[in-house]
Amino acid sequence: MYIEITRNDELPAKSHAQDRLGSIELVINGIAVLDRHMLDDIDTLWAHVAILIDDYRNGRKASMVFPSEQLEFSFTPIGRGQVVVASVNGGDRLAAAADEHELISVIQQAGNTYFDKMETLTQRFYAKERTLLSGHNPHLST
Numbered sequence: 147m148y149i150e151i152t153r154n155d156e157l158p159a160k161s162h163a164q165d166r167l168g169s170i171e172l173v174i175n176g177i178a179v180l181d182r183h184m185l186d187d188i189d190t191l192w193a194h195v196a197i198l199i200d201d202y203r204n205g206r207k208a209s210m211v212f213p214s215e216q217l218e219f220s221f222t223p224i225g226r227g228q229v230v231v232a233s234v235n236g237g238d239r240l241a242a243a244a245d246e247h248e249l250i251s252v253i254q255q256a257g258n259t260y261f262d263k264m265e266t267l268t269q270r271f272y273a274k275e276r277t278l279l280s281g282h283n284p285h286l287s288t
Contacts, residue, residue: 166189168187168191169181169185170184170191170192172231174231174243174249175242179241180233184217184235185215186214188260192260192261195210195219195279196274196276197278198220199253199279200281202250203250208220216236217233220234221249227246227247229244229245230242230243231243254279261276
């Protein structure tokens with residue numbers, strides 16, 4: 147069963163492995179680069195996405211592997227304020243181009259929505275993840 151985090155009034159149950167399984171959905175120009183079937187520990191997943199965003203902003207290689215799957219998720223700048231967002235799962239590759247600023251903004255908003263809700267439910271604070279997600283952005287073109 148899939149439940150959107152903002153609709154939860156209690157902490158999601160943990161699996162047998164003590165993970166809170168969840169997913170991030172990211173659709174760009176009609177292409178589901180990430181979808182709800184790409185499950186992983188959701189706290190760890192959002193932490194890795196925050197690092198990916200920080201790496202991209204700072205001109206470093208922006209690529210991550212989902213912690214419990216062999217799915218690679220990456221951002222590759224292609225110039226003129228555009229970025230290719232890709233996920234590779236085995237031999238299957240999904241990719242789409244997006245505006246850098248819009249992509250980063252949407253991911254920041256979604257991440258902060260997730261962290262807001264989890265802070266309410268757990269009383270745990272996500273200061274490091276929020277800093278990585280919303281840091282100064284010298285890499286993006288103007």
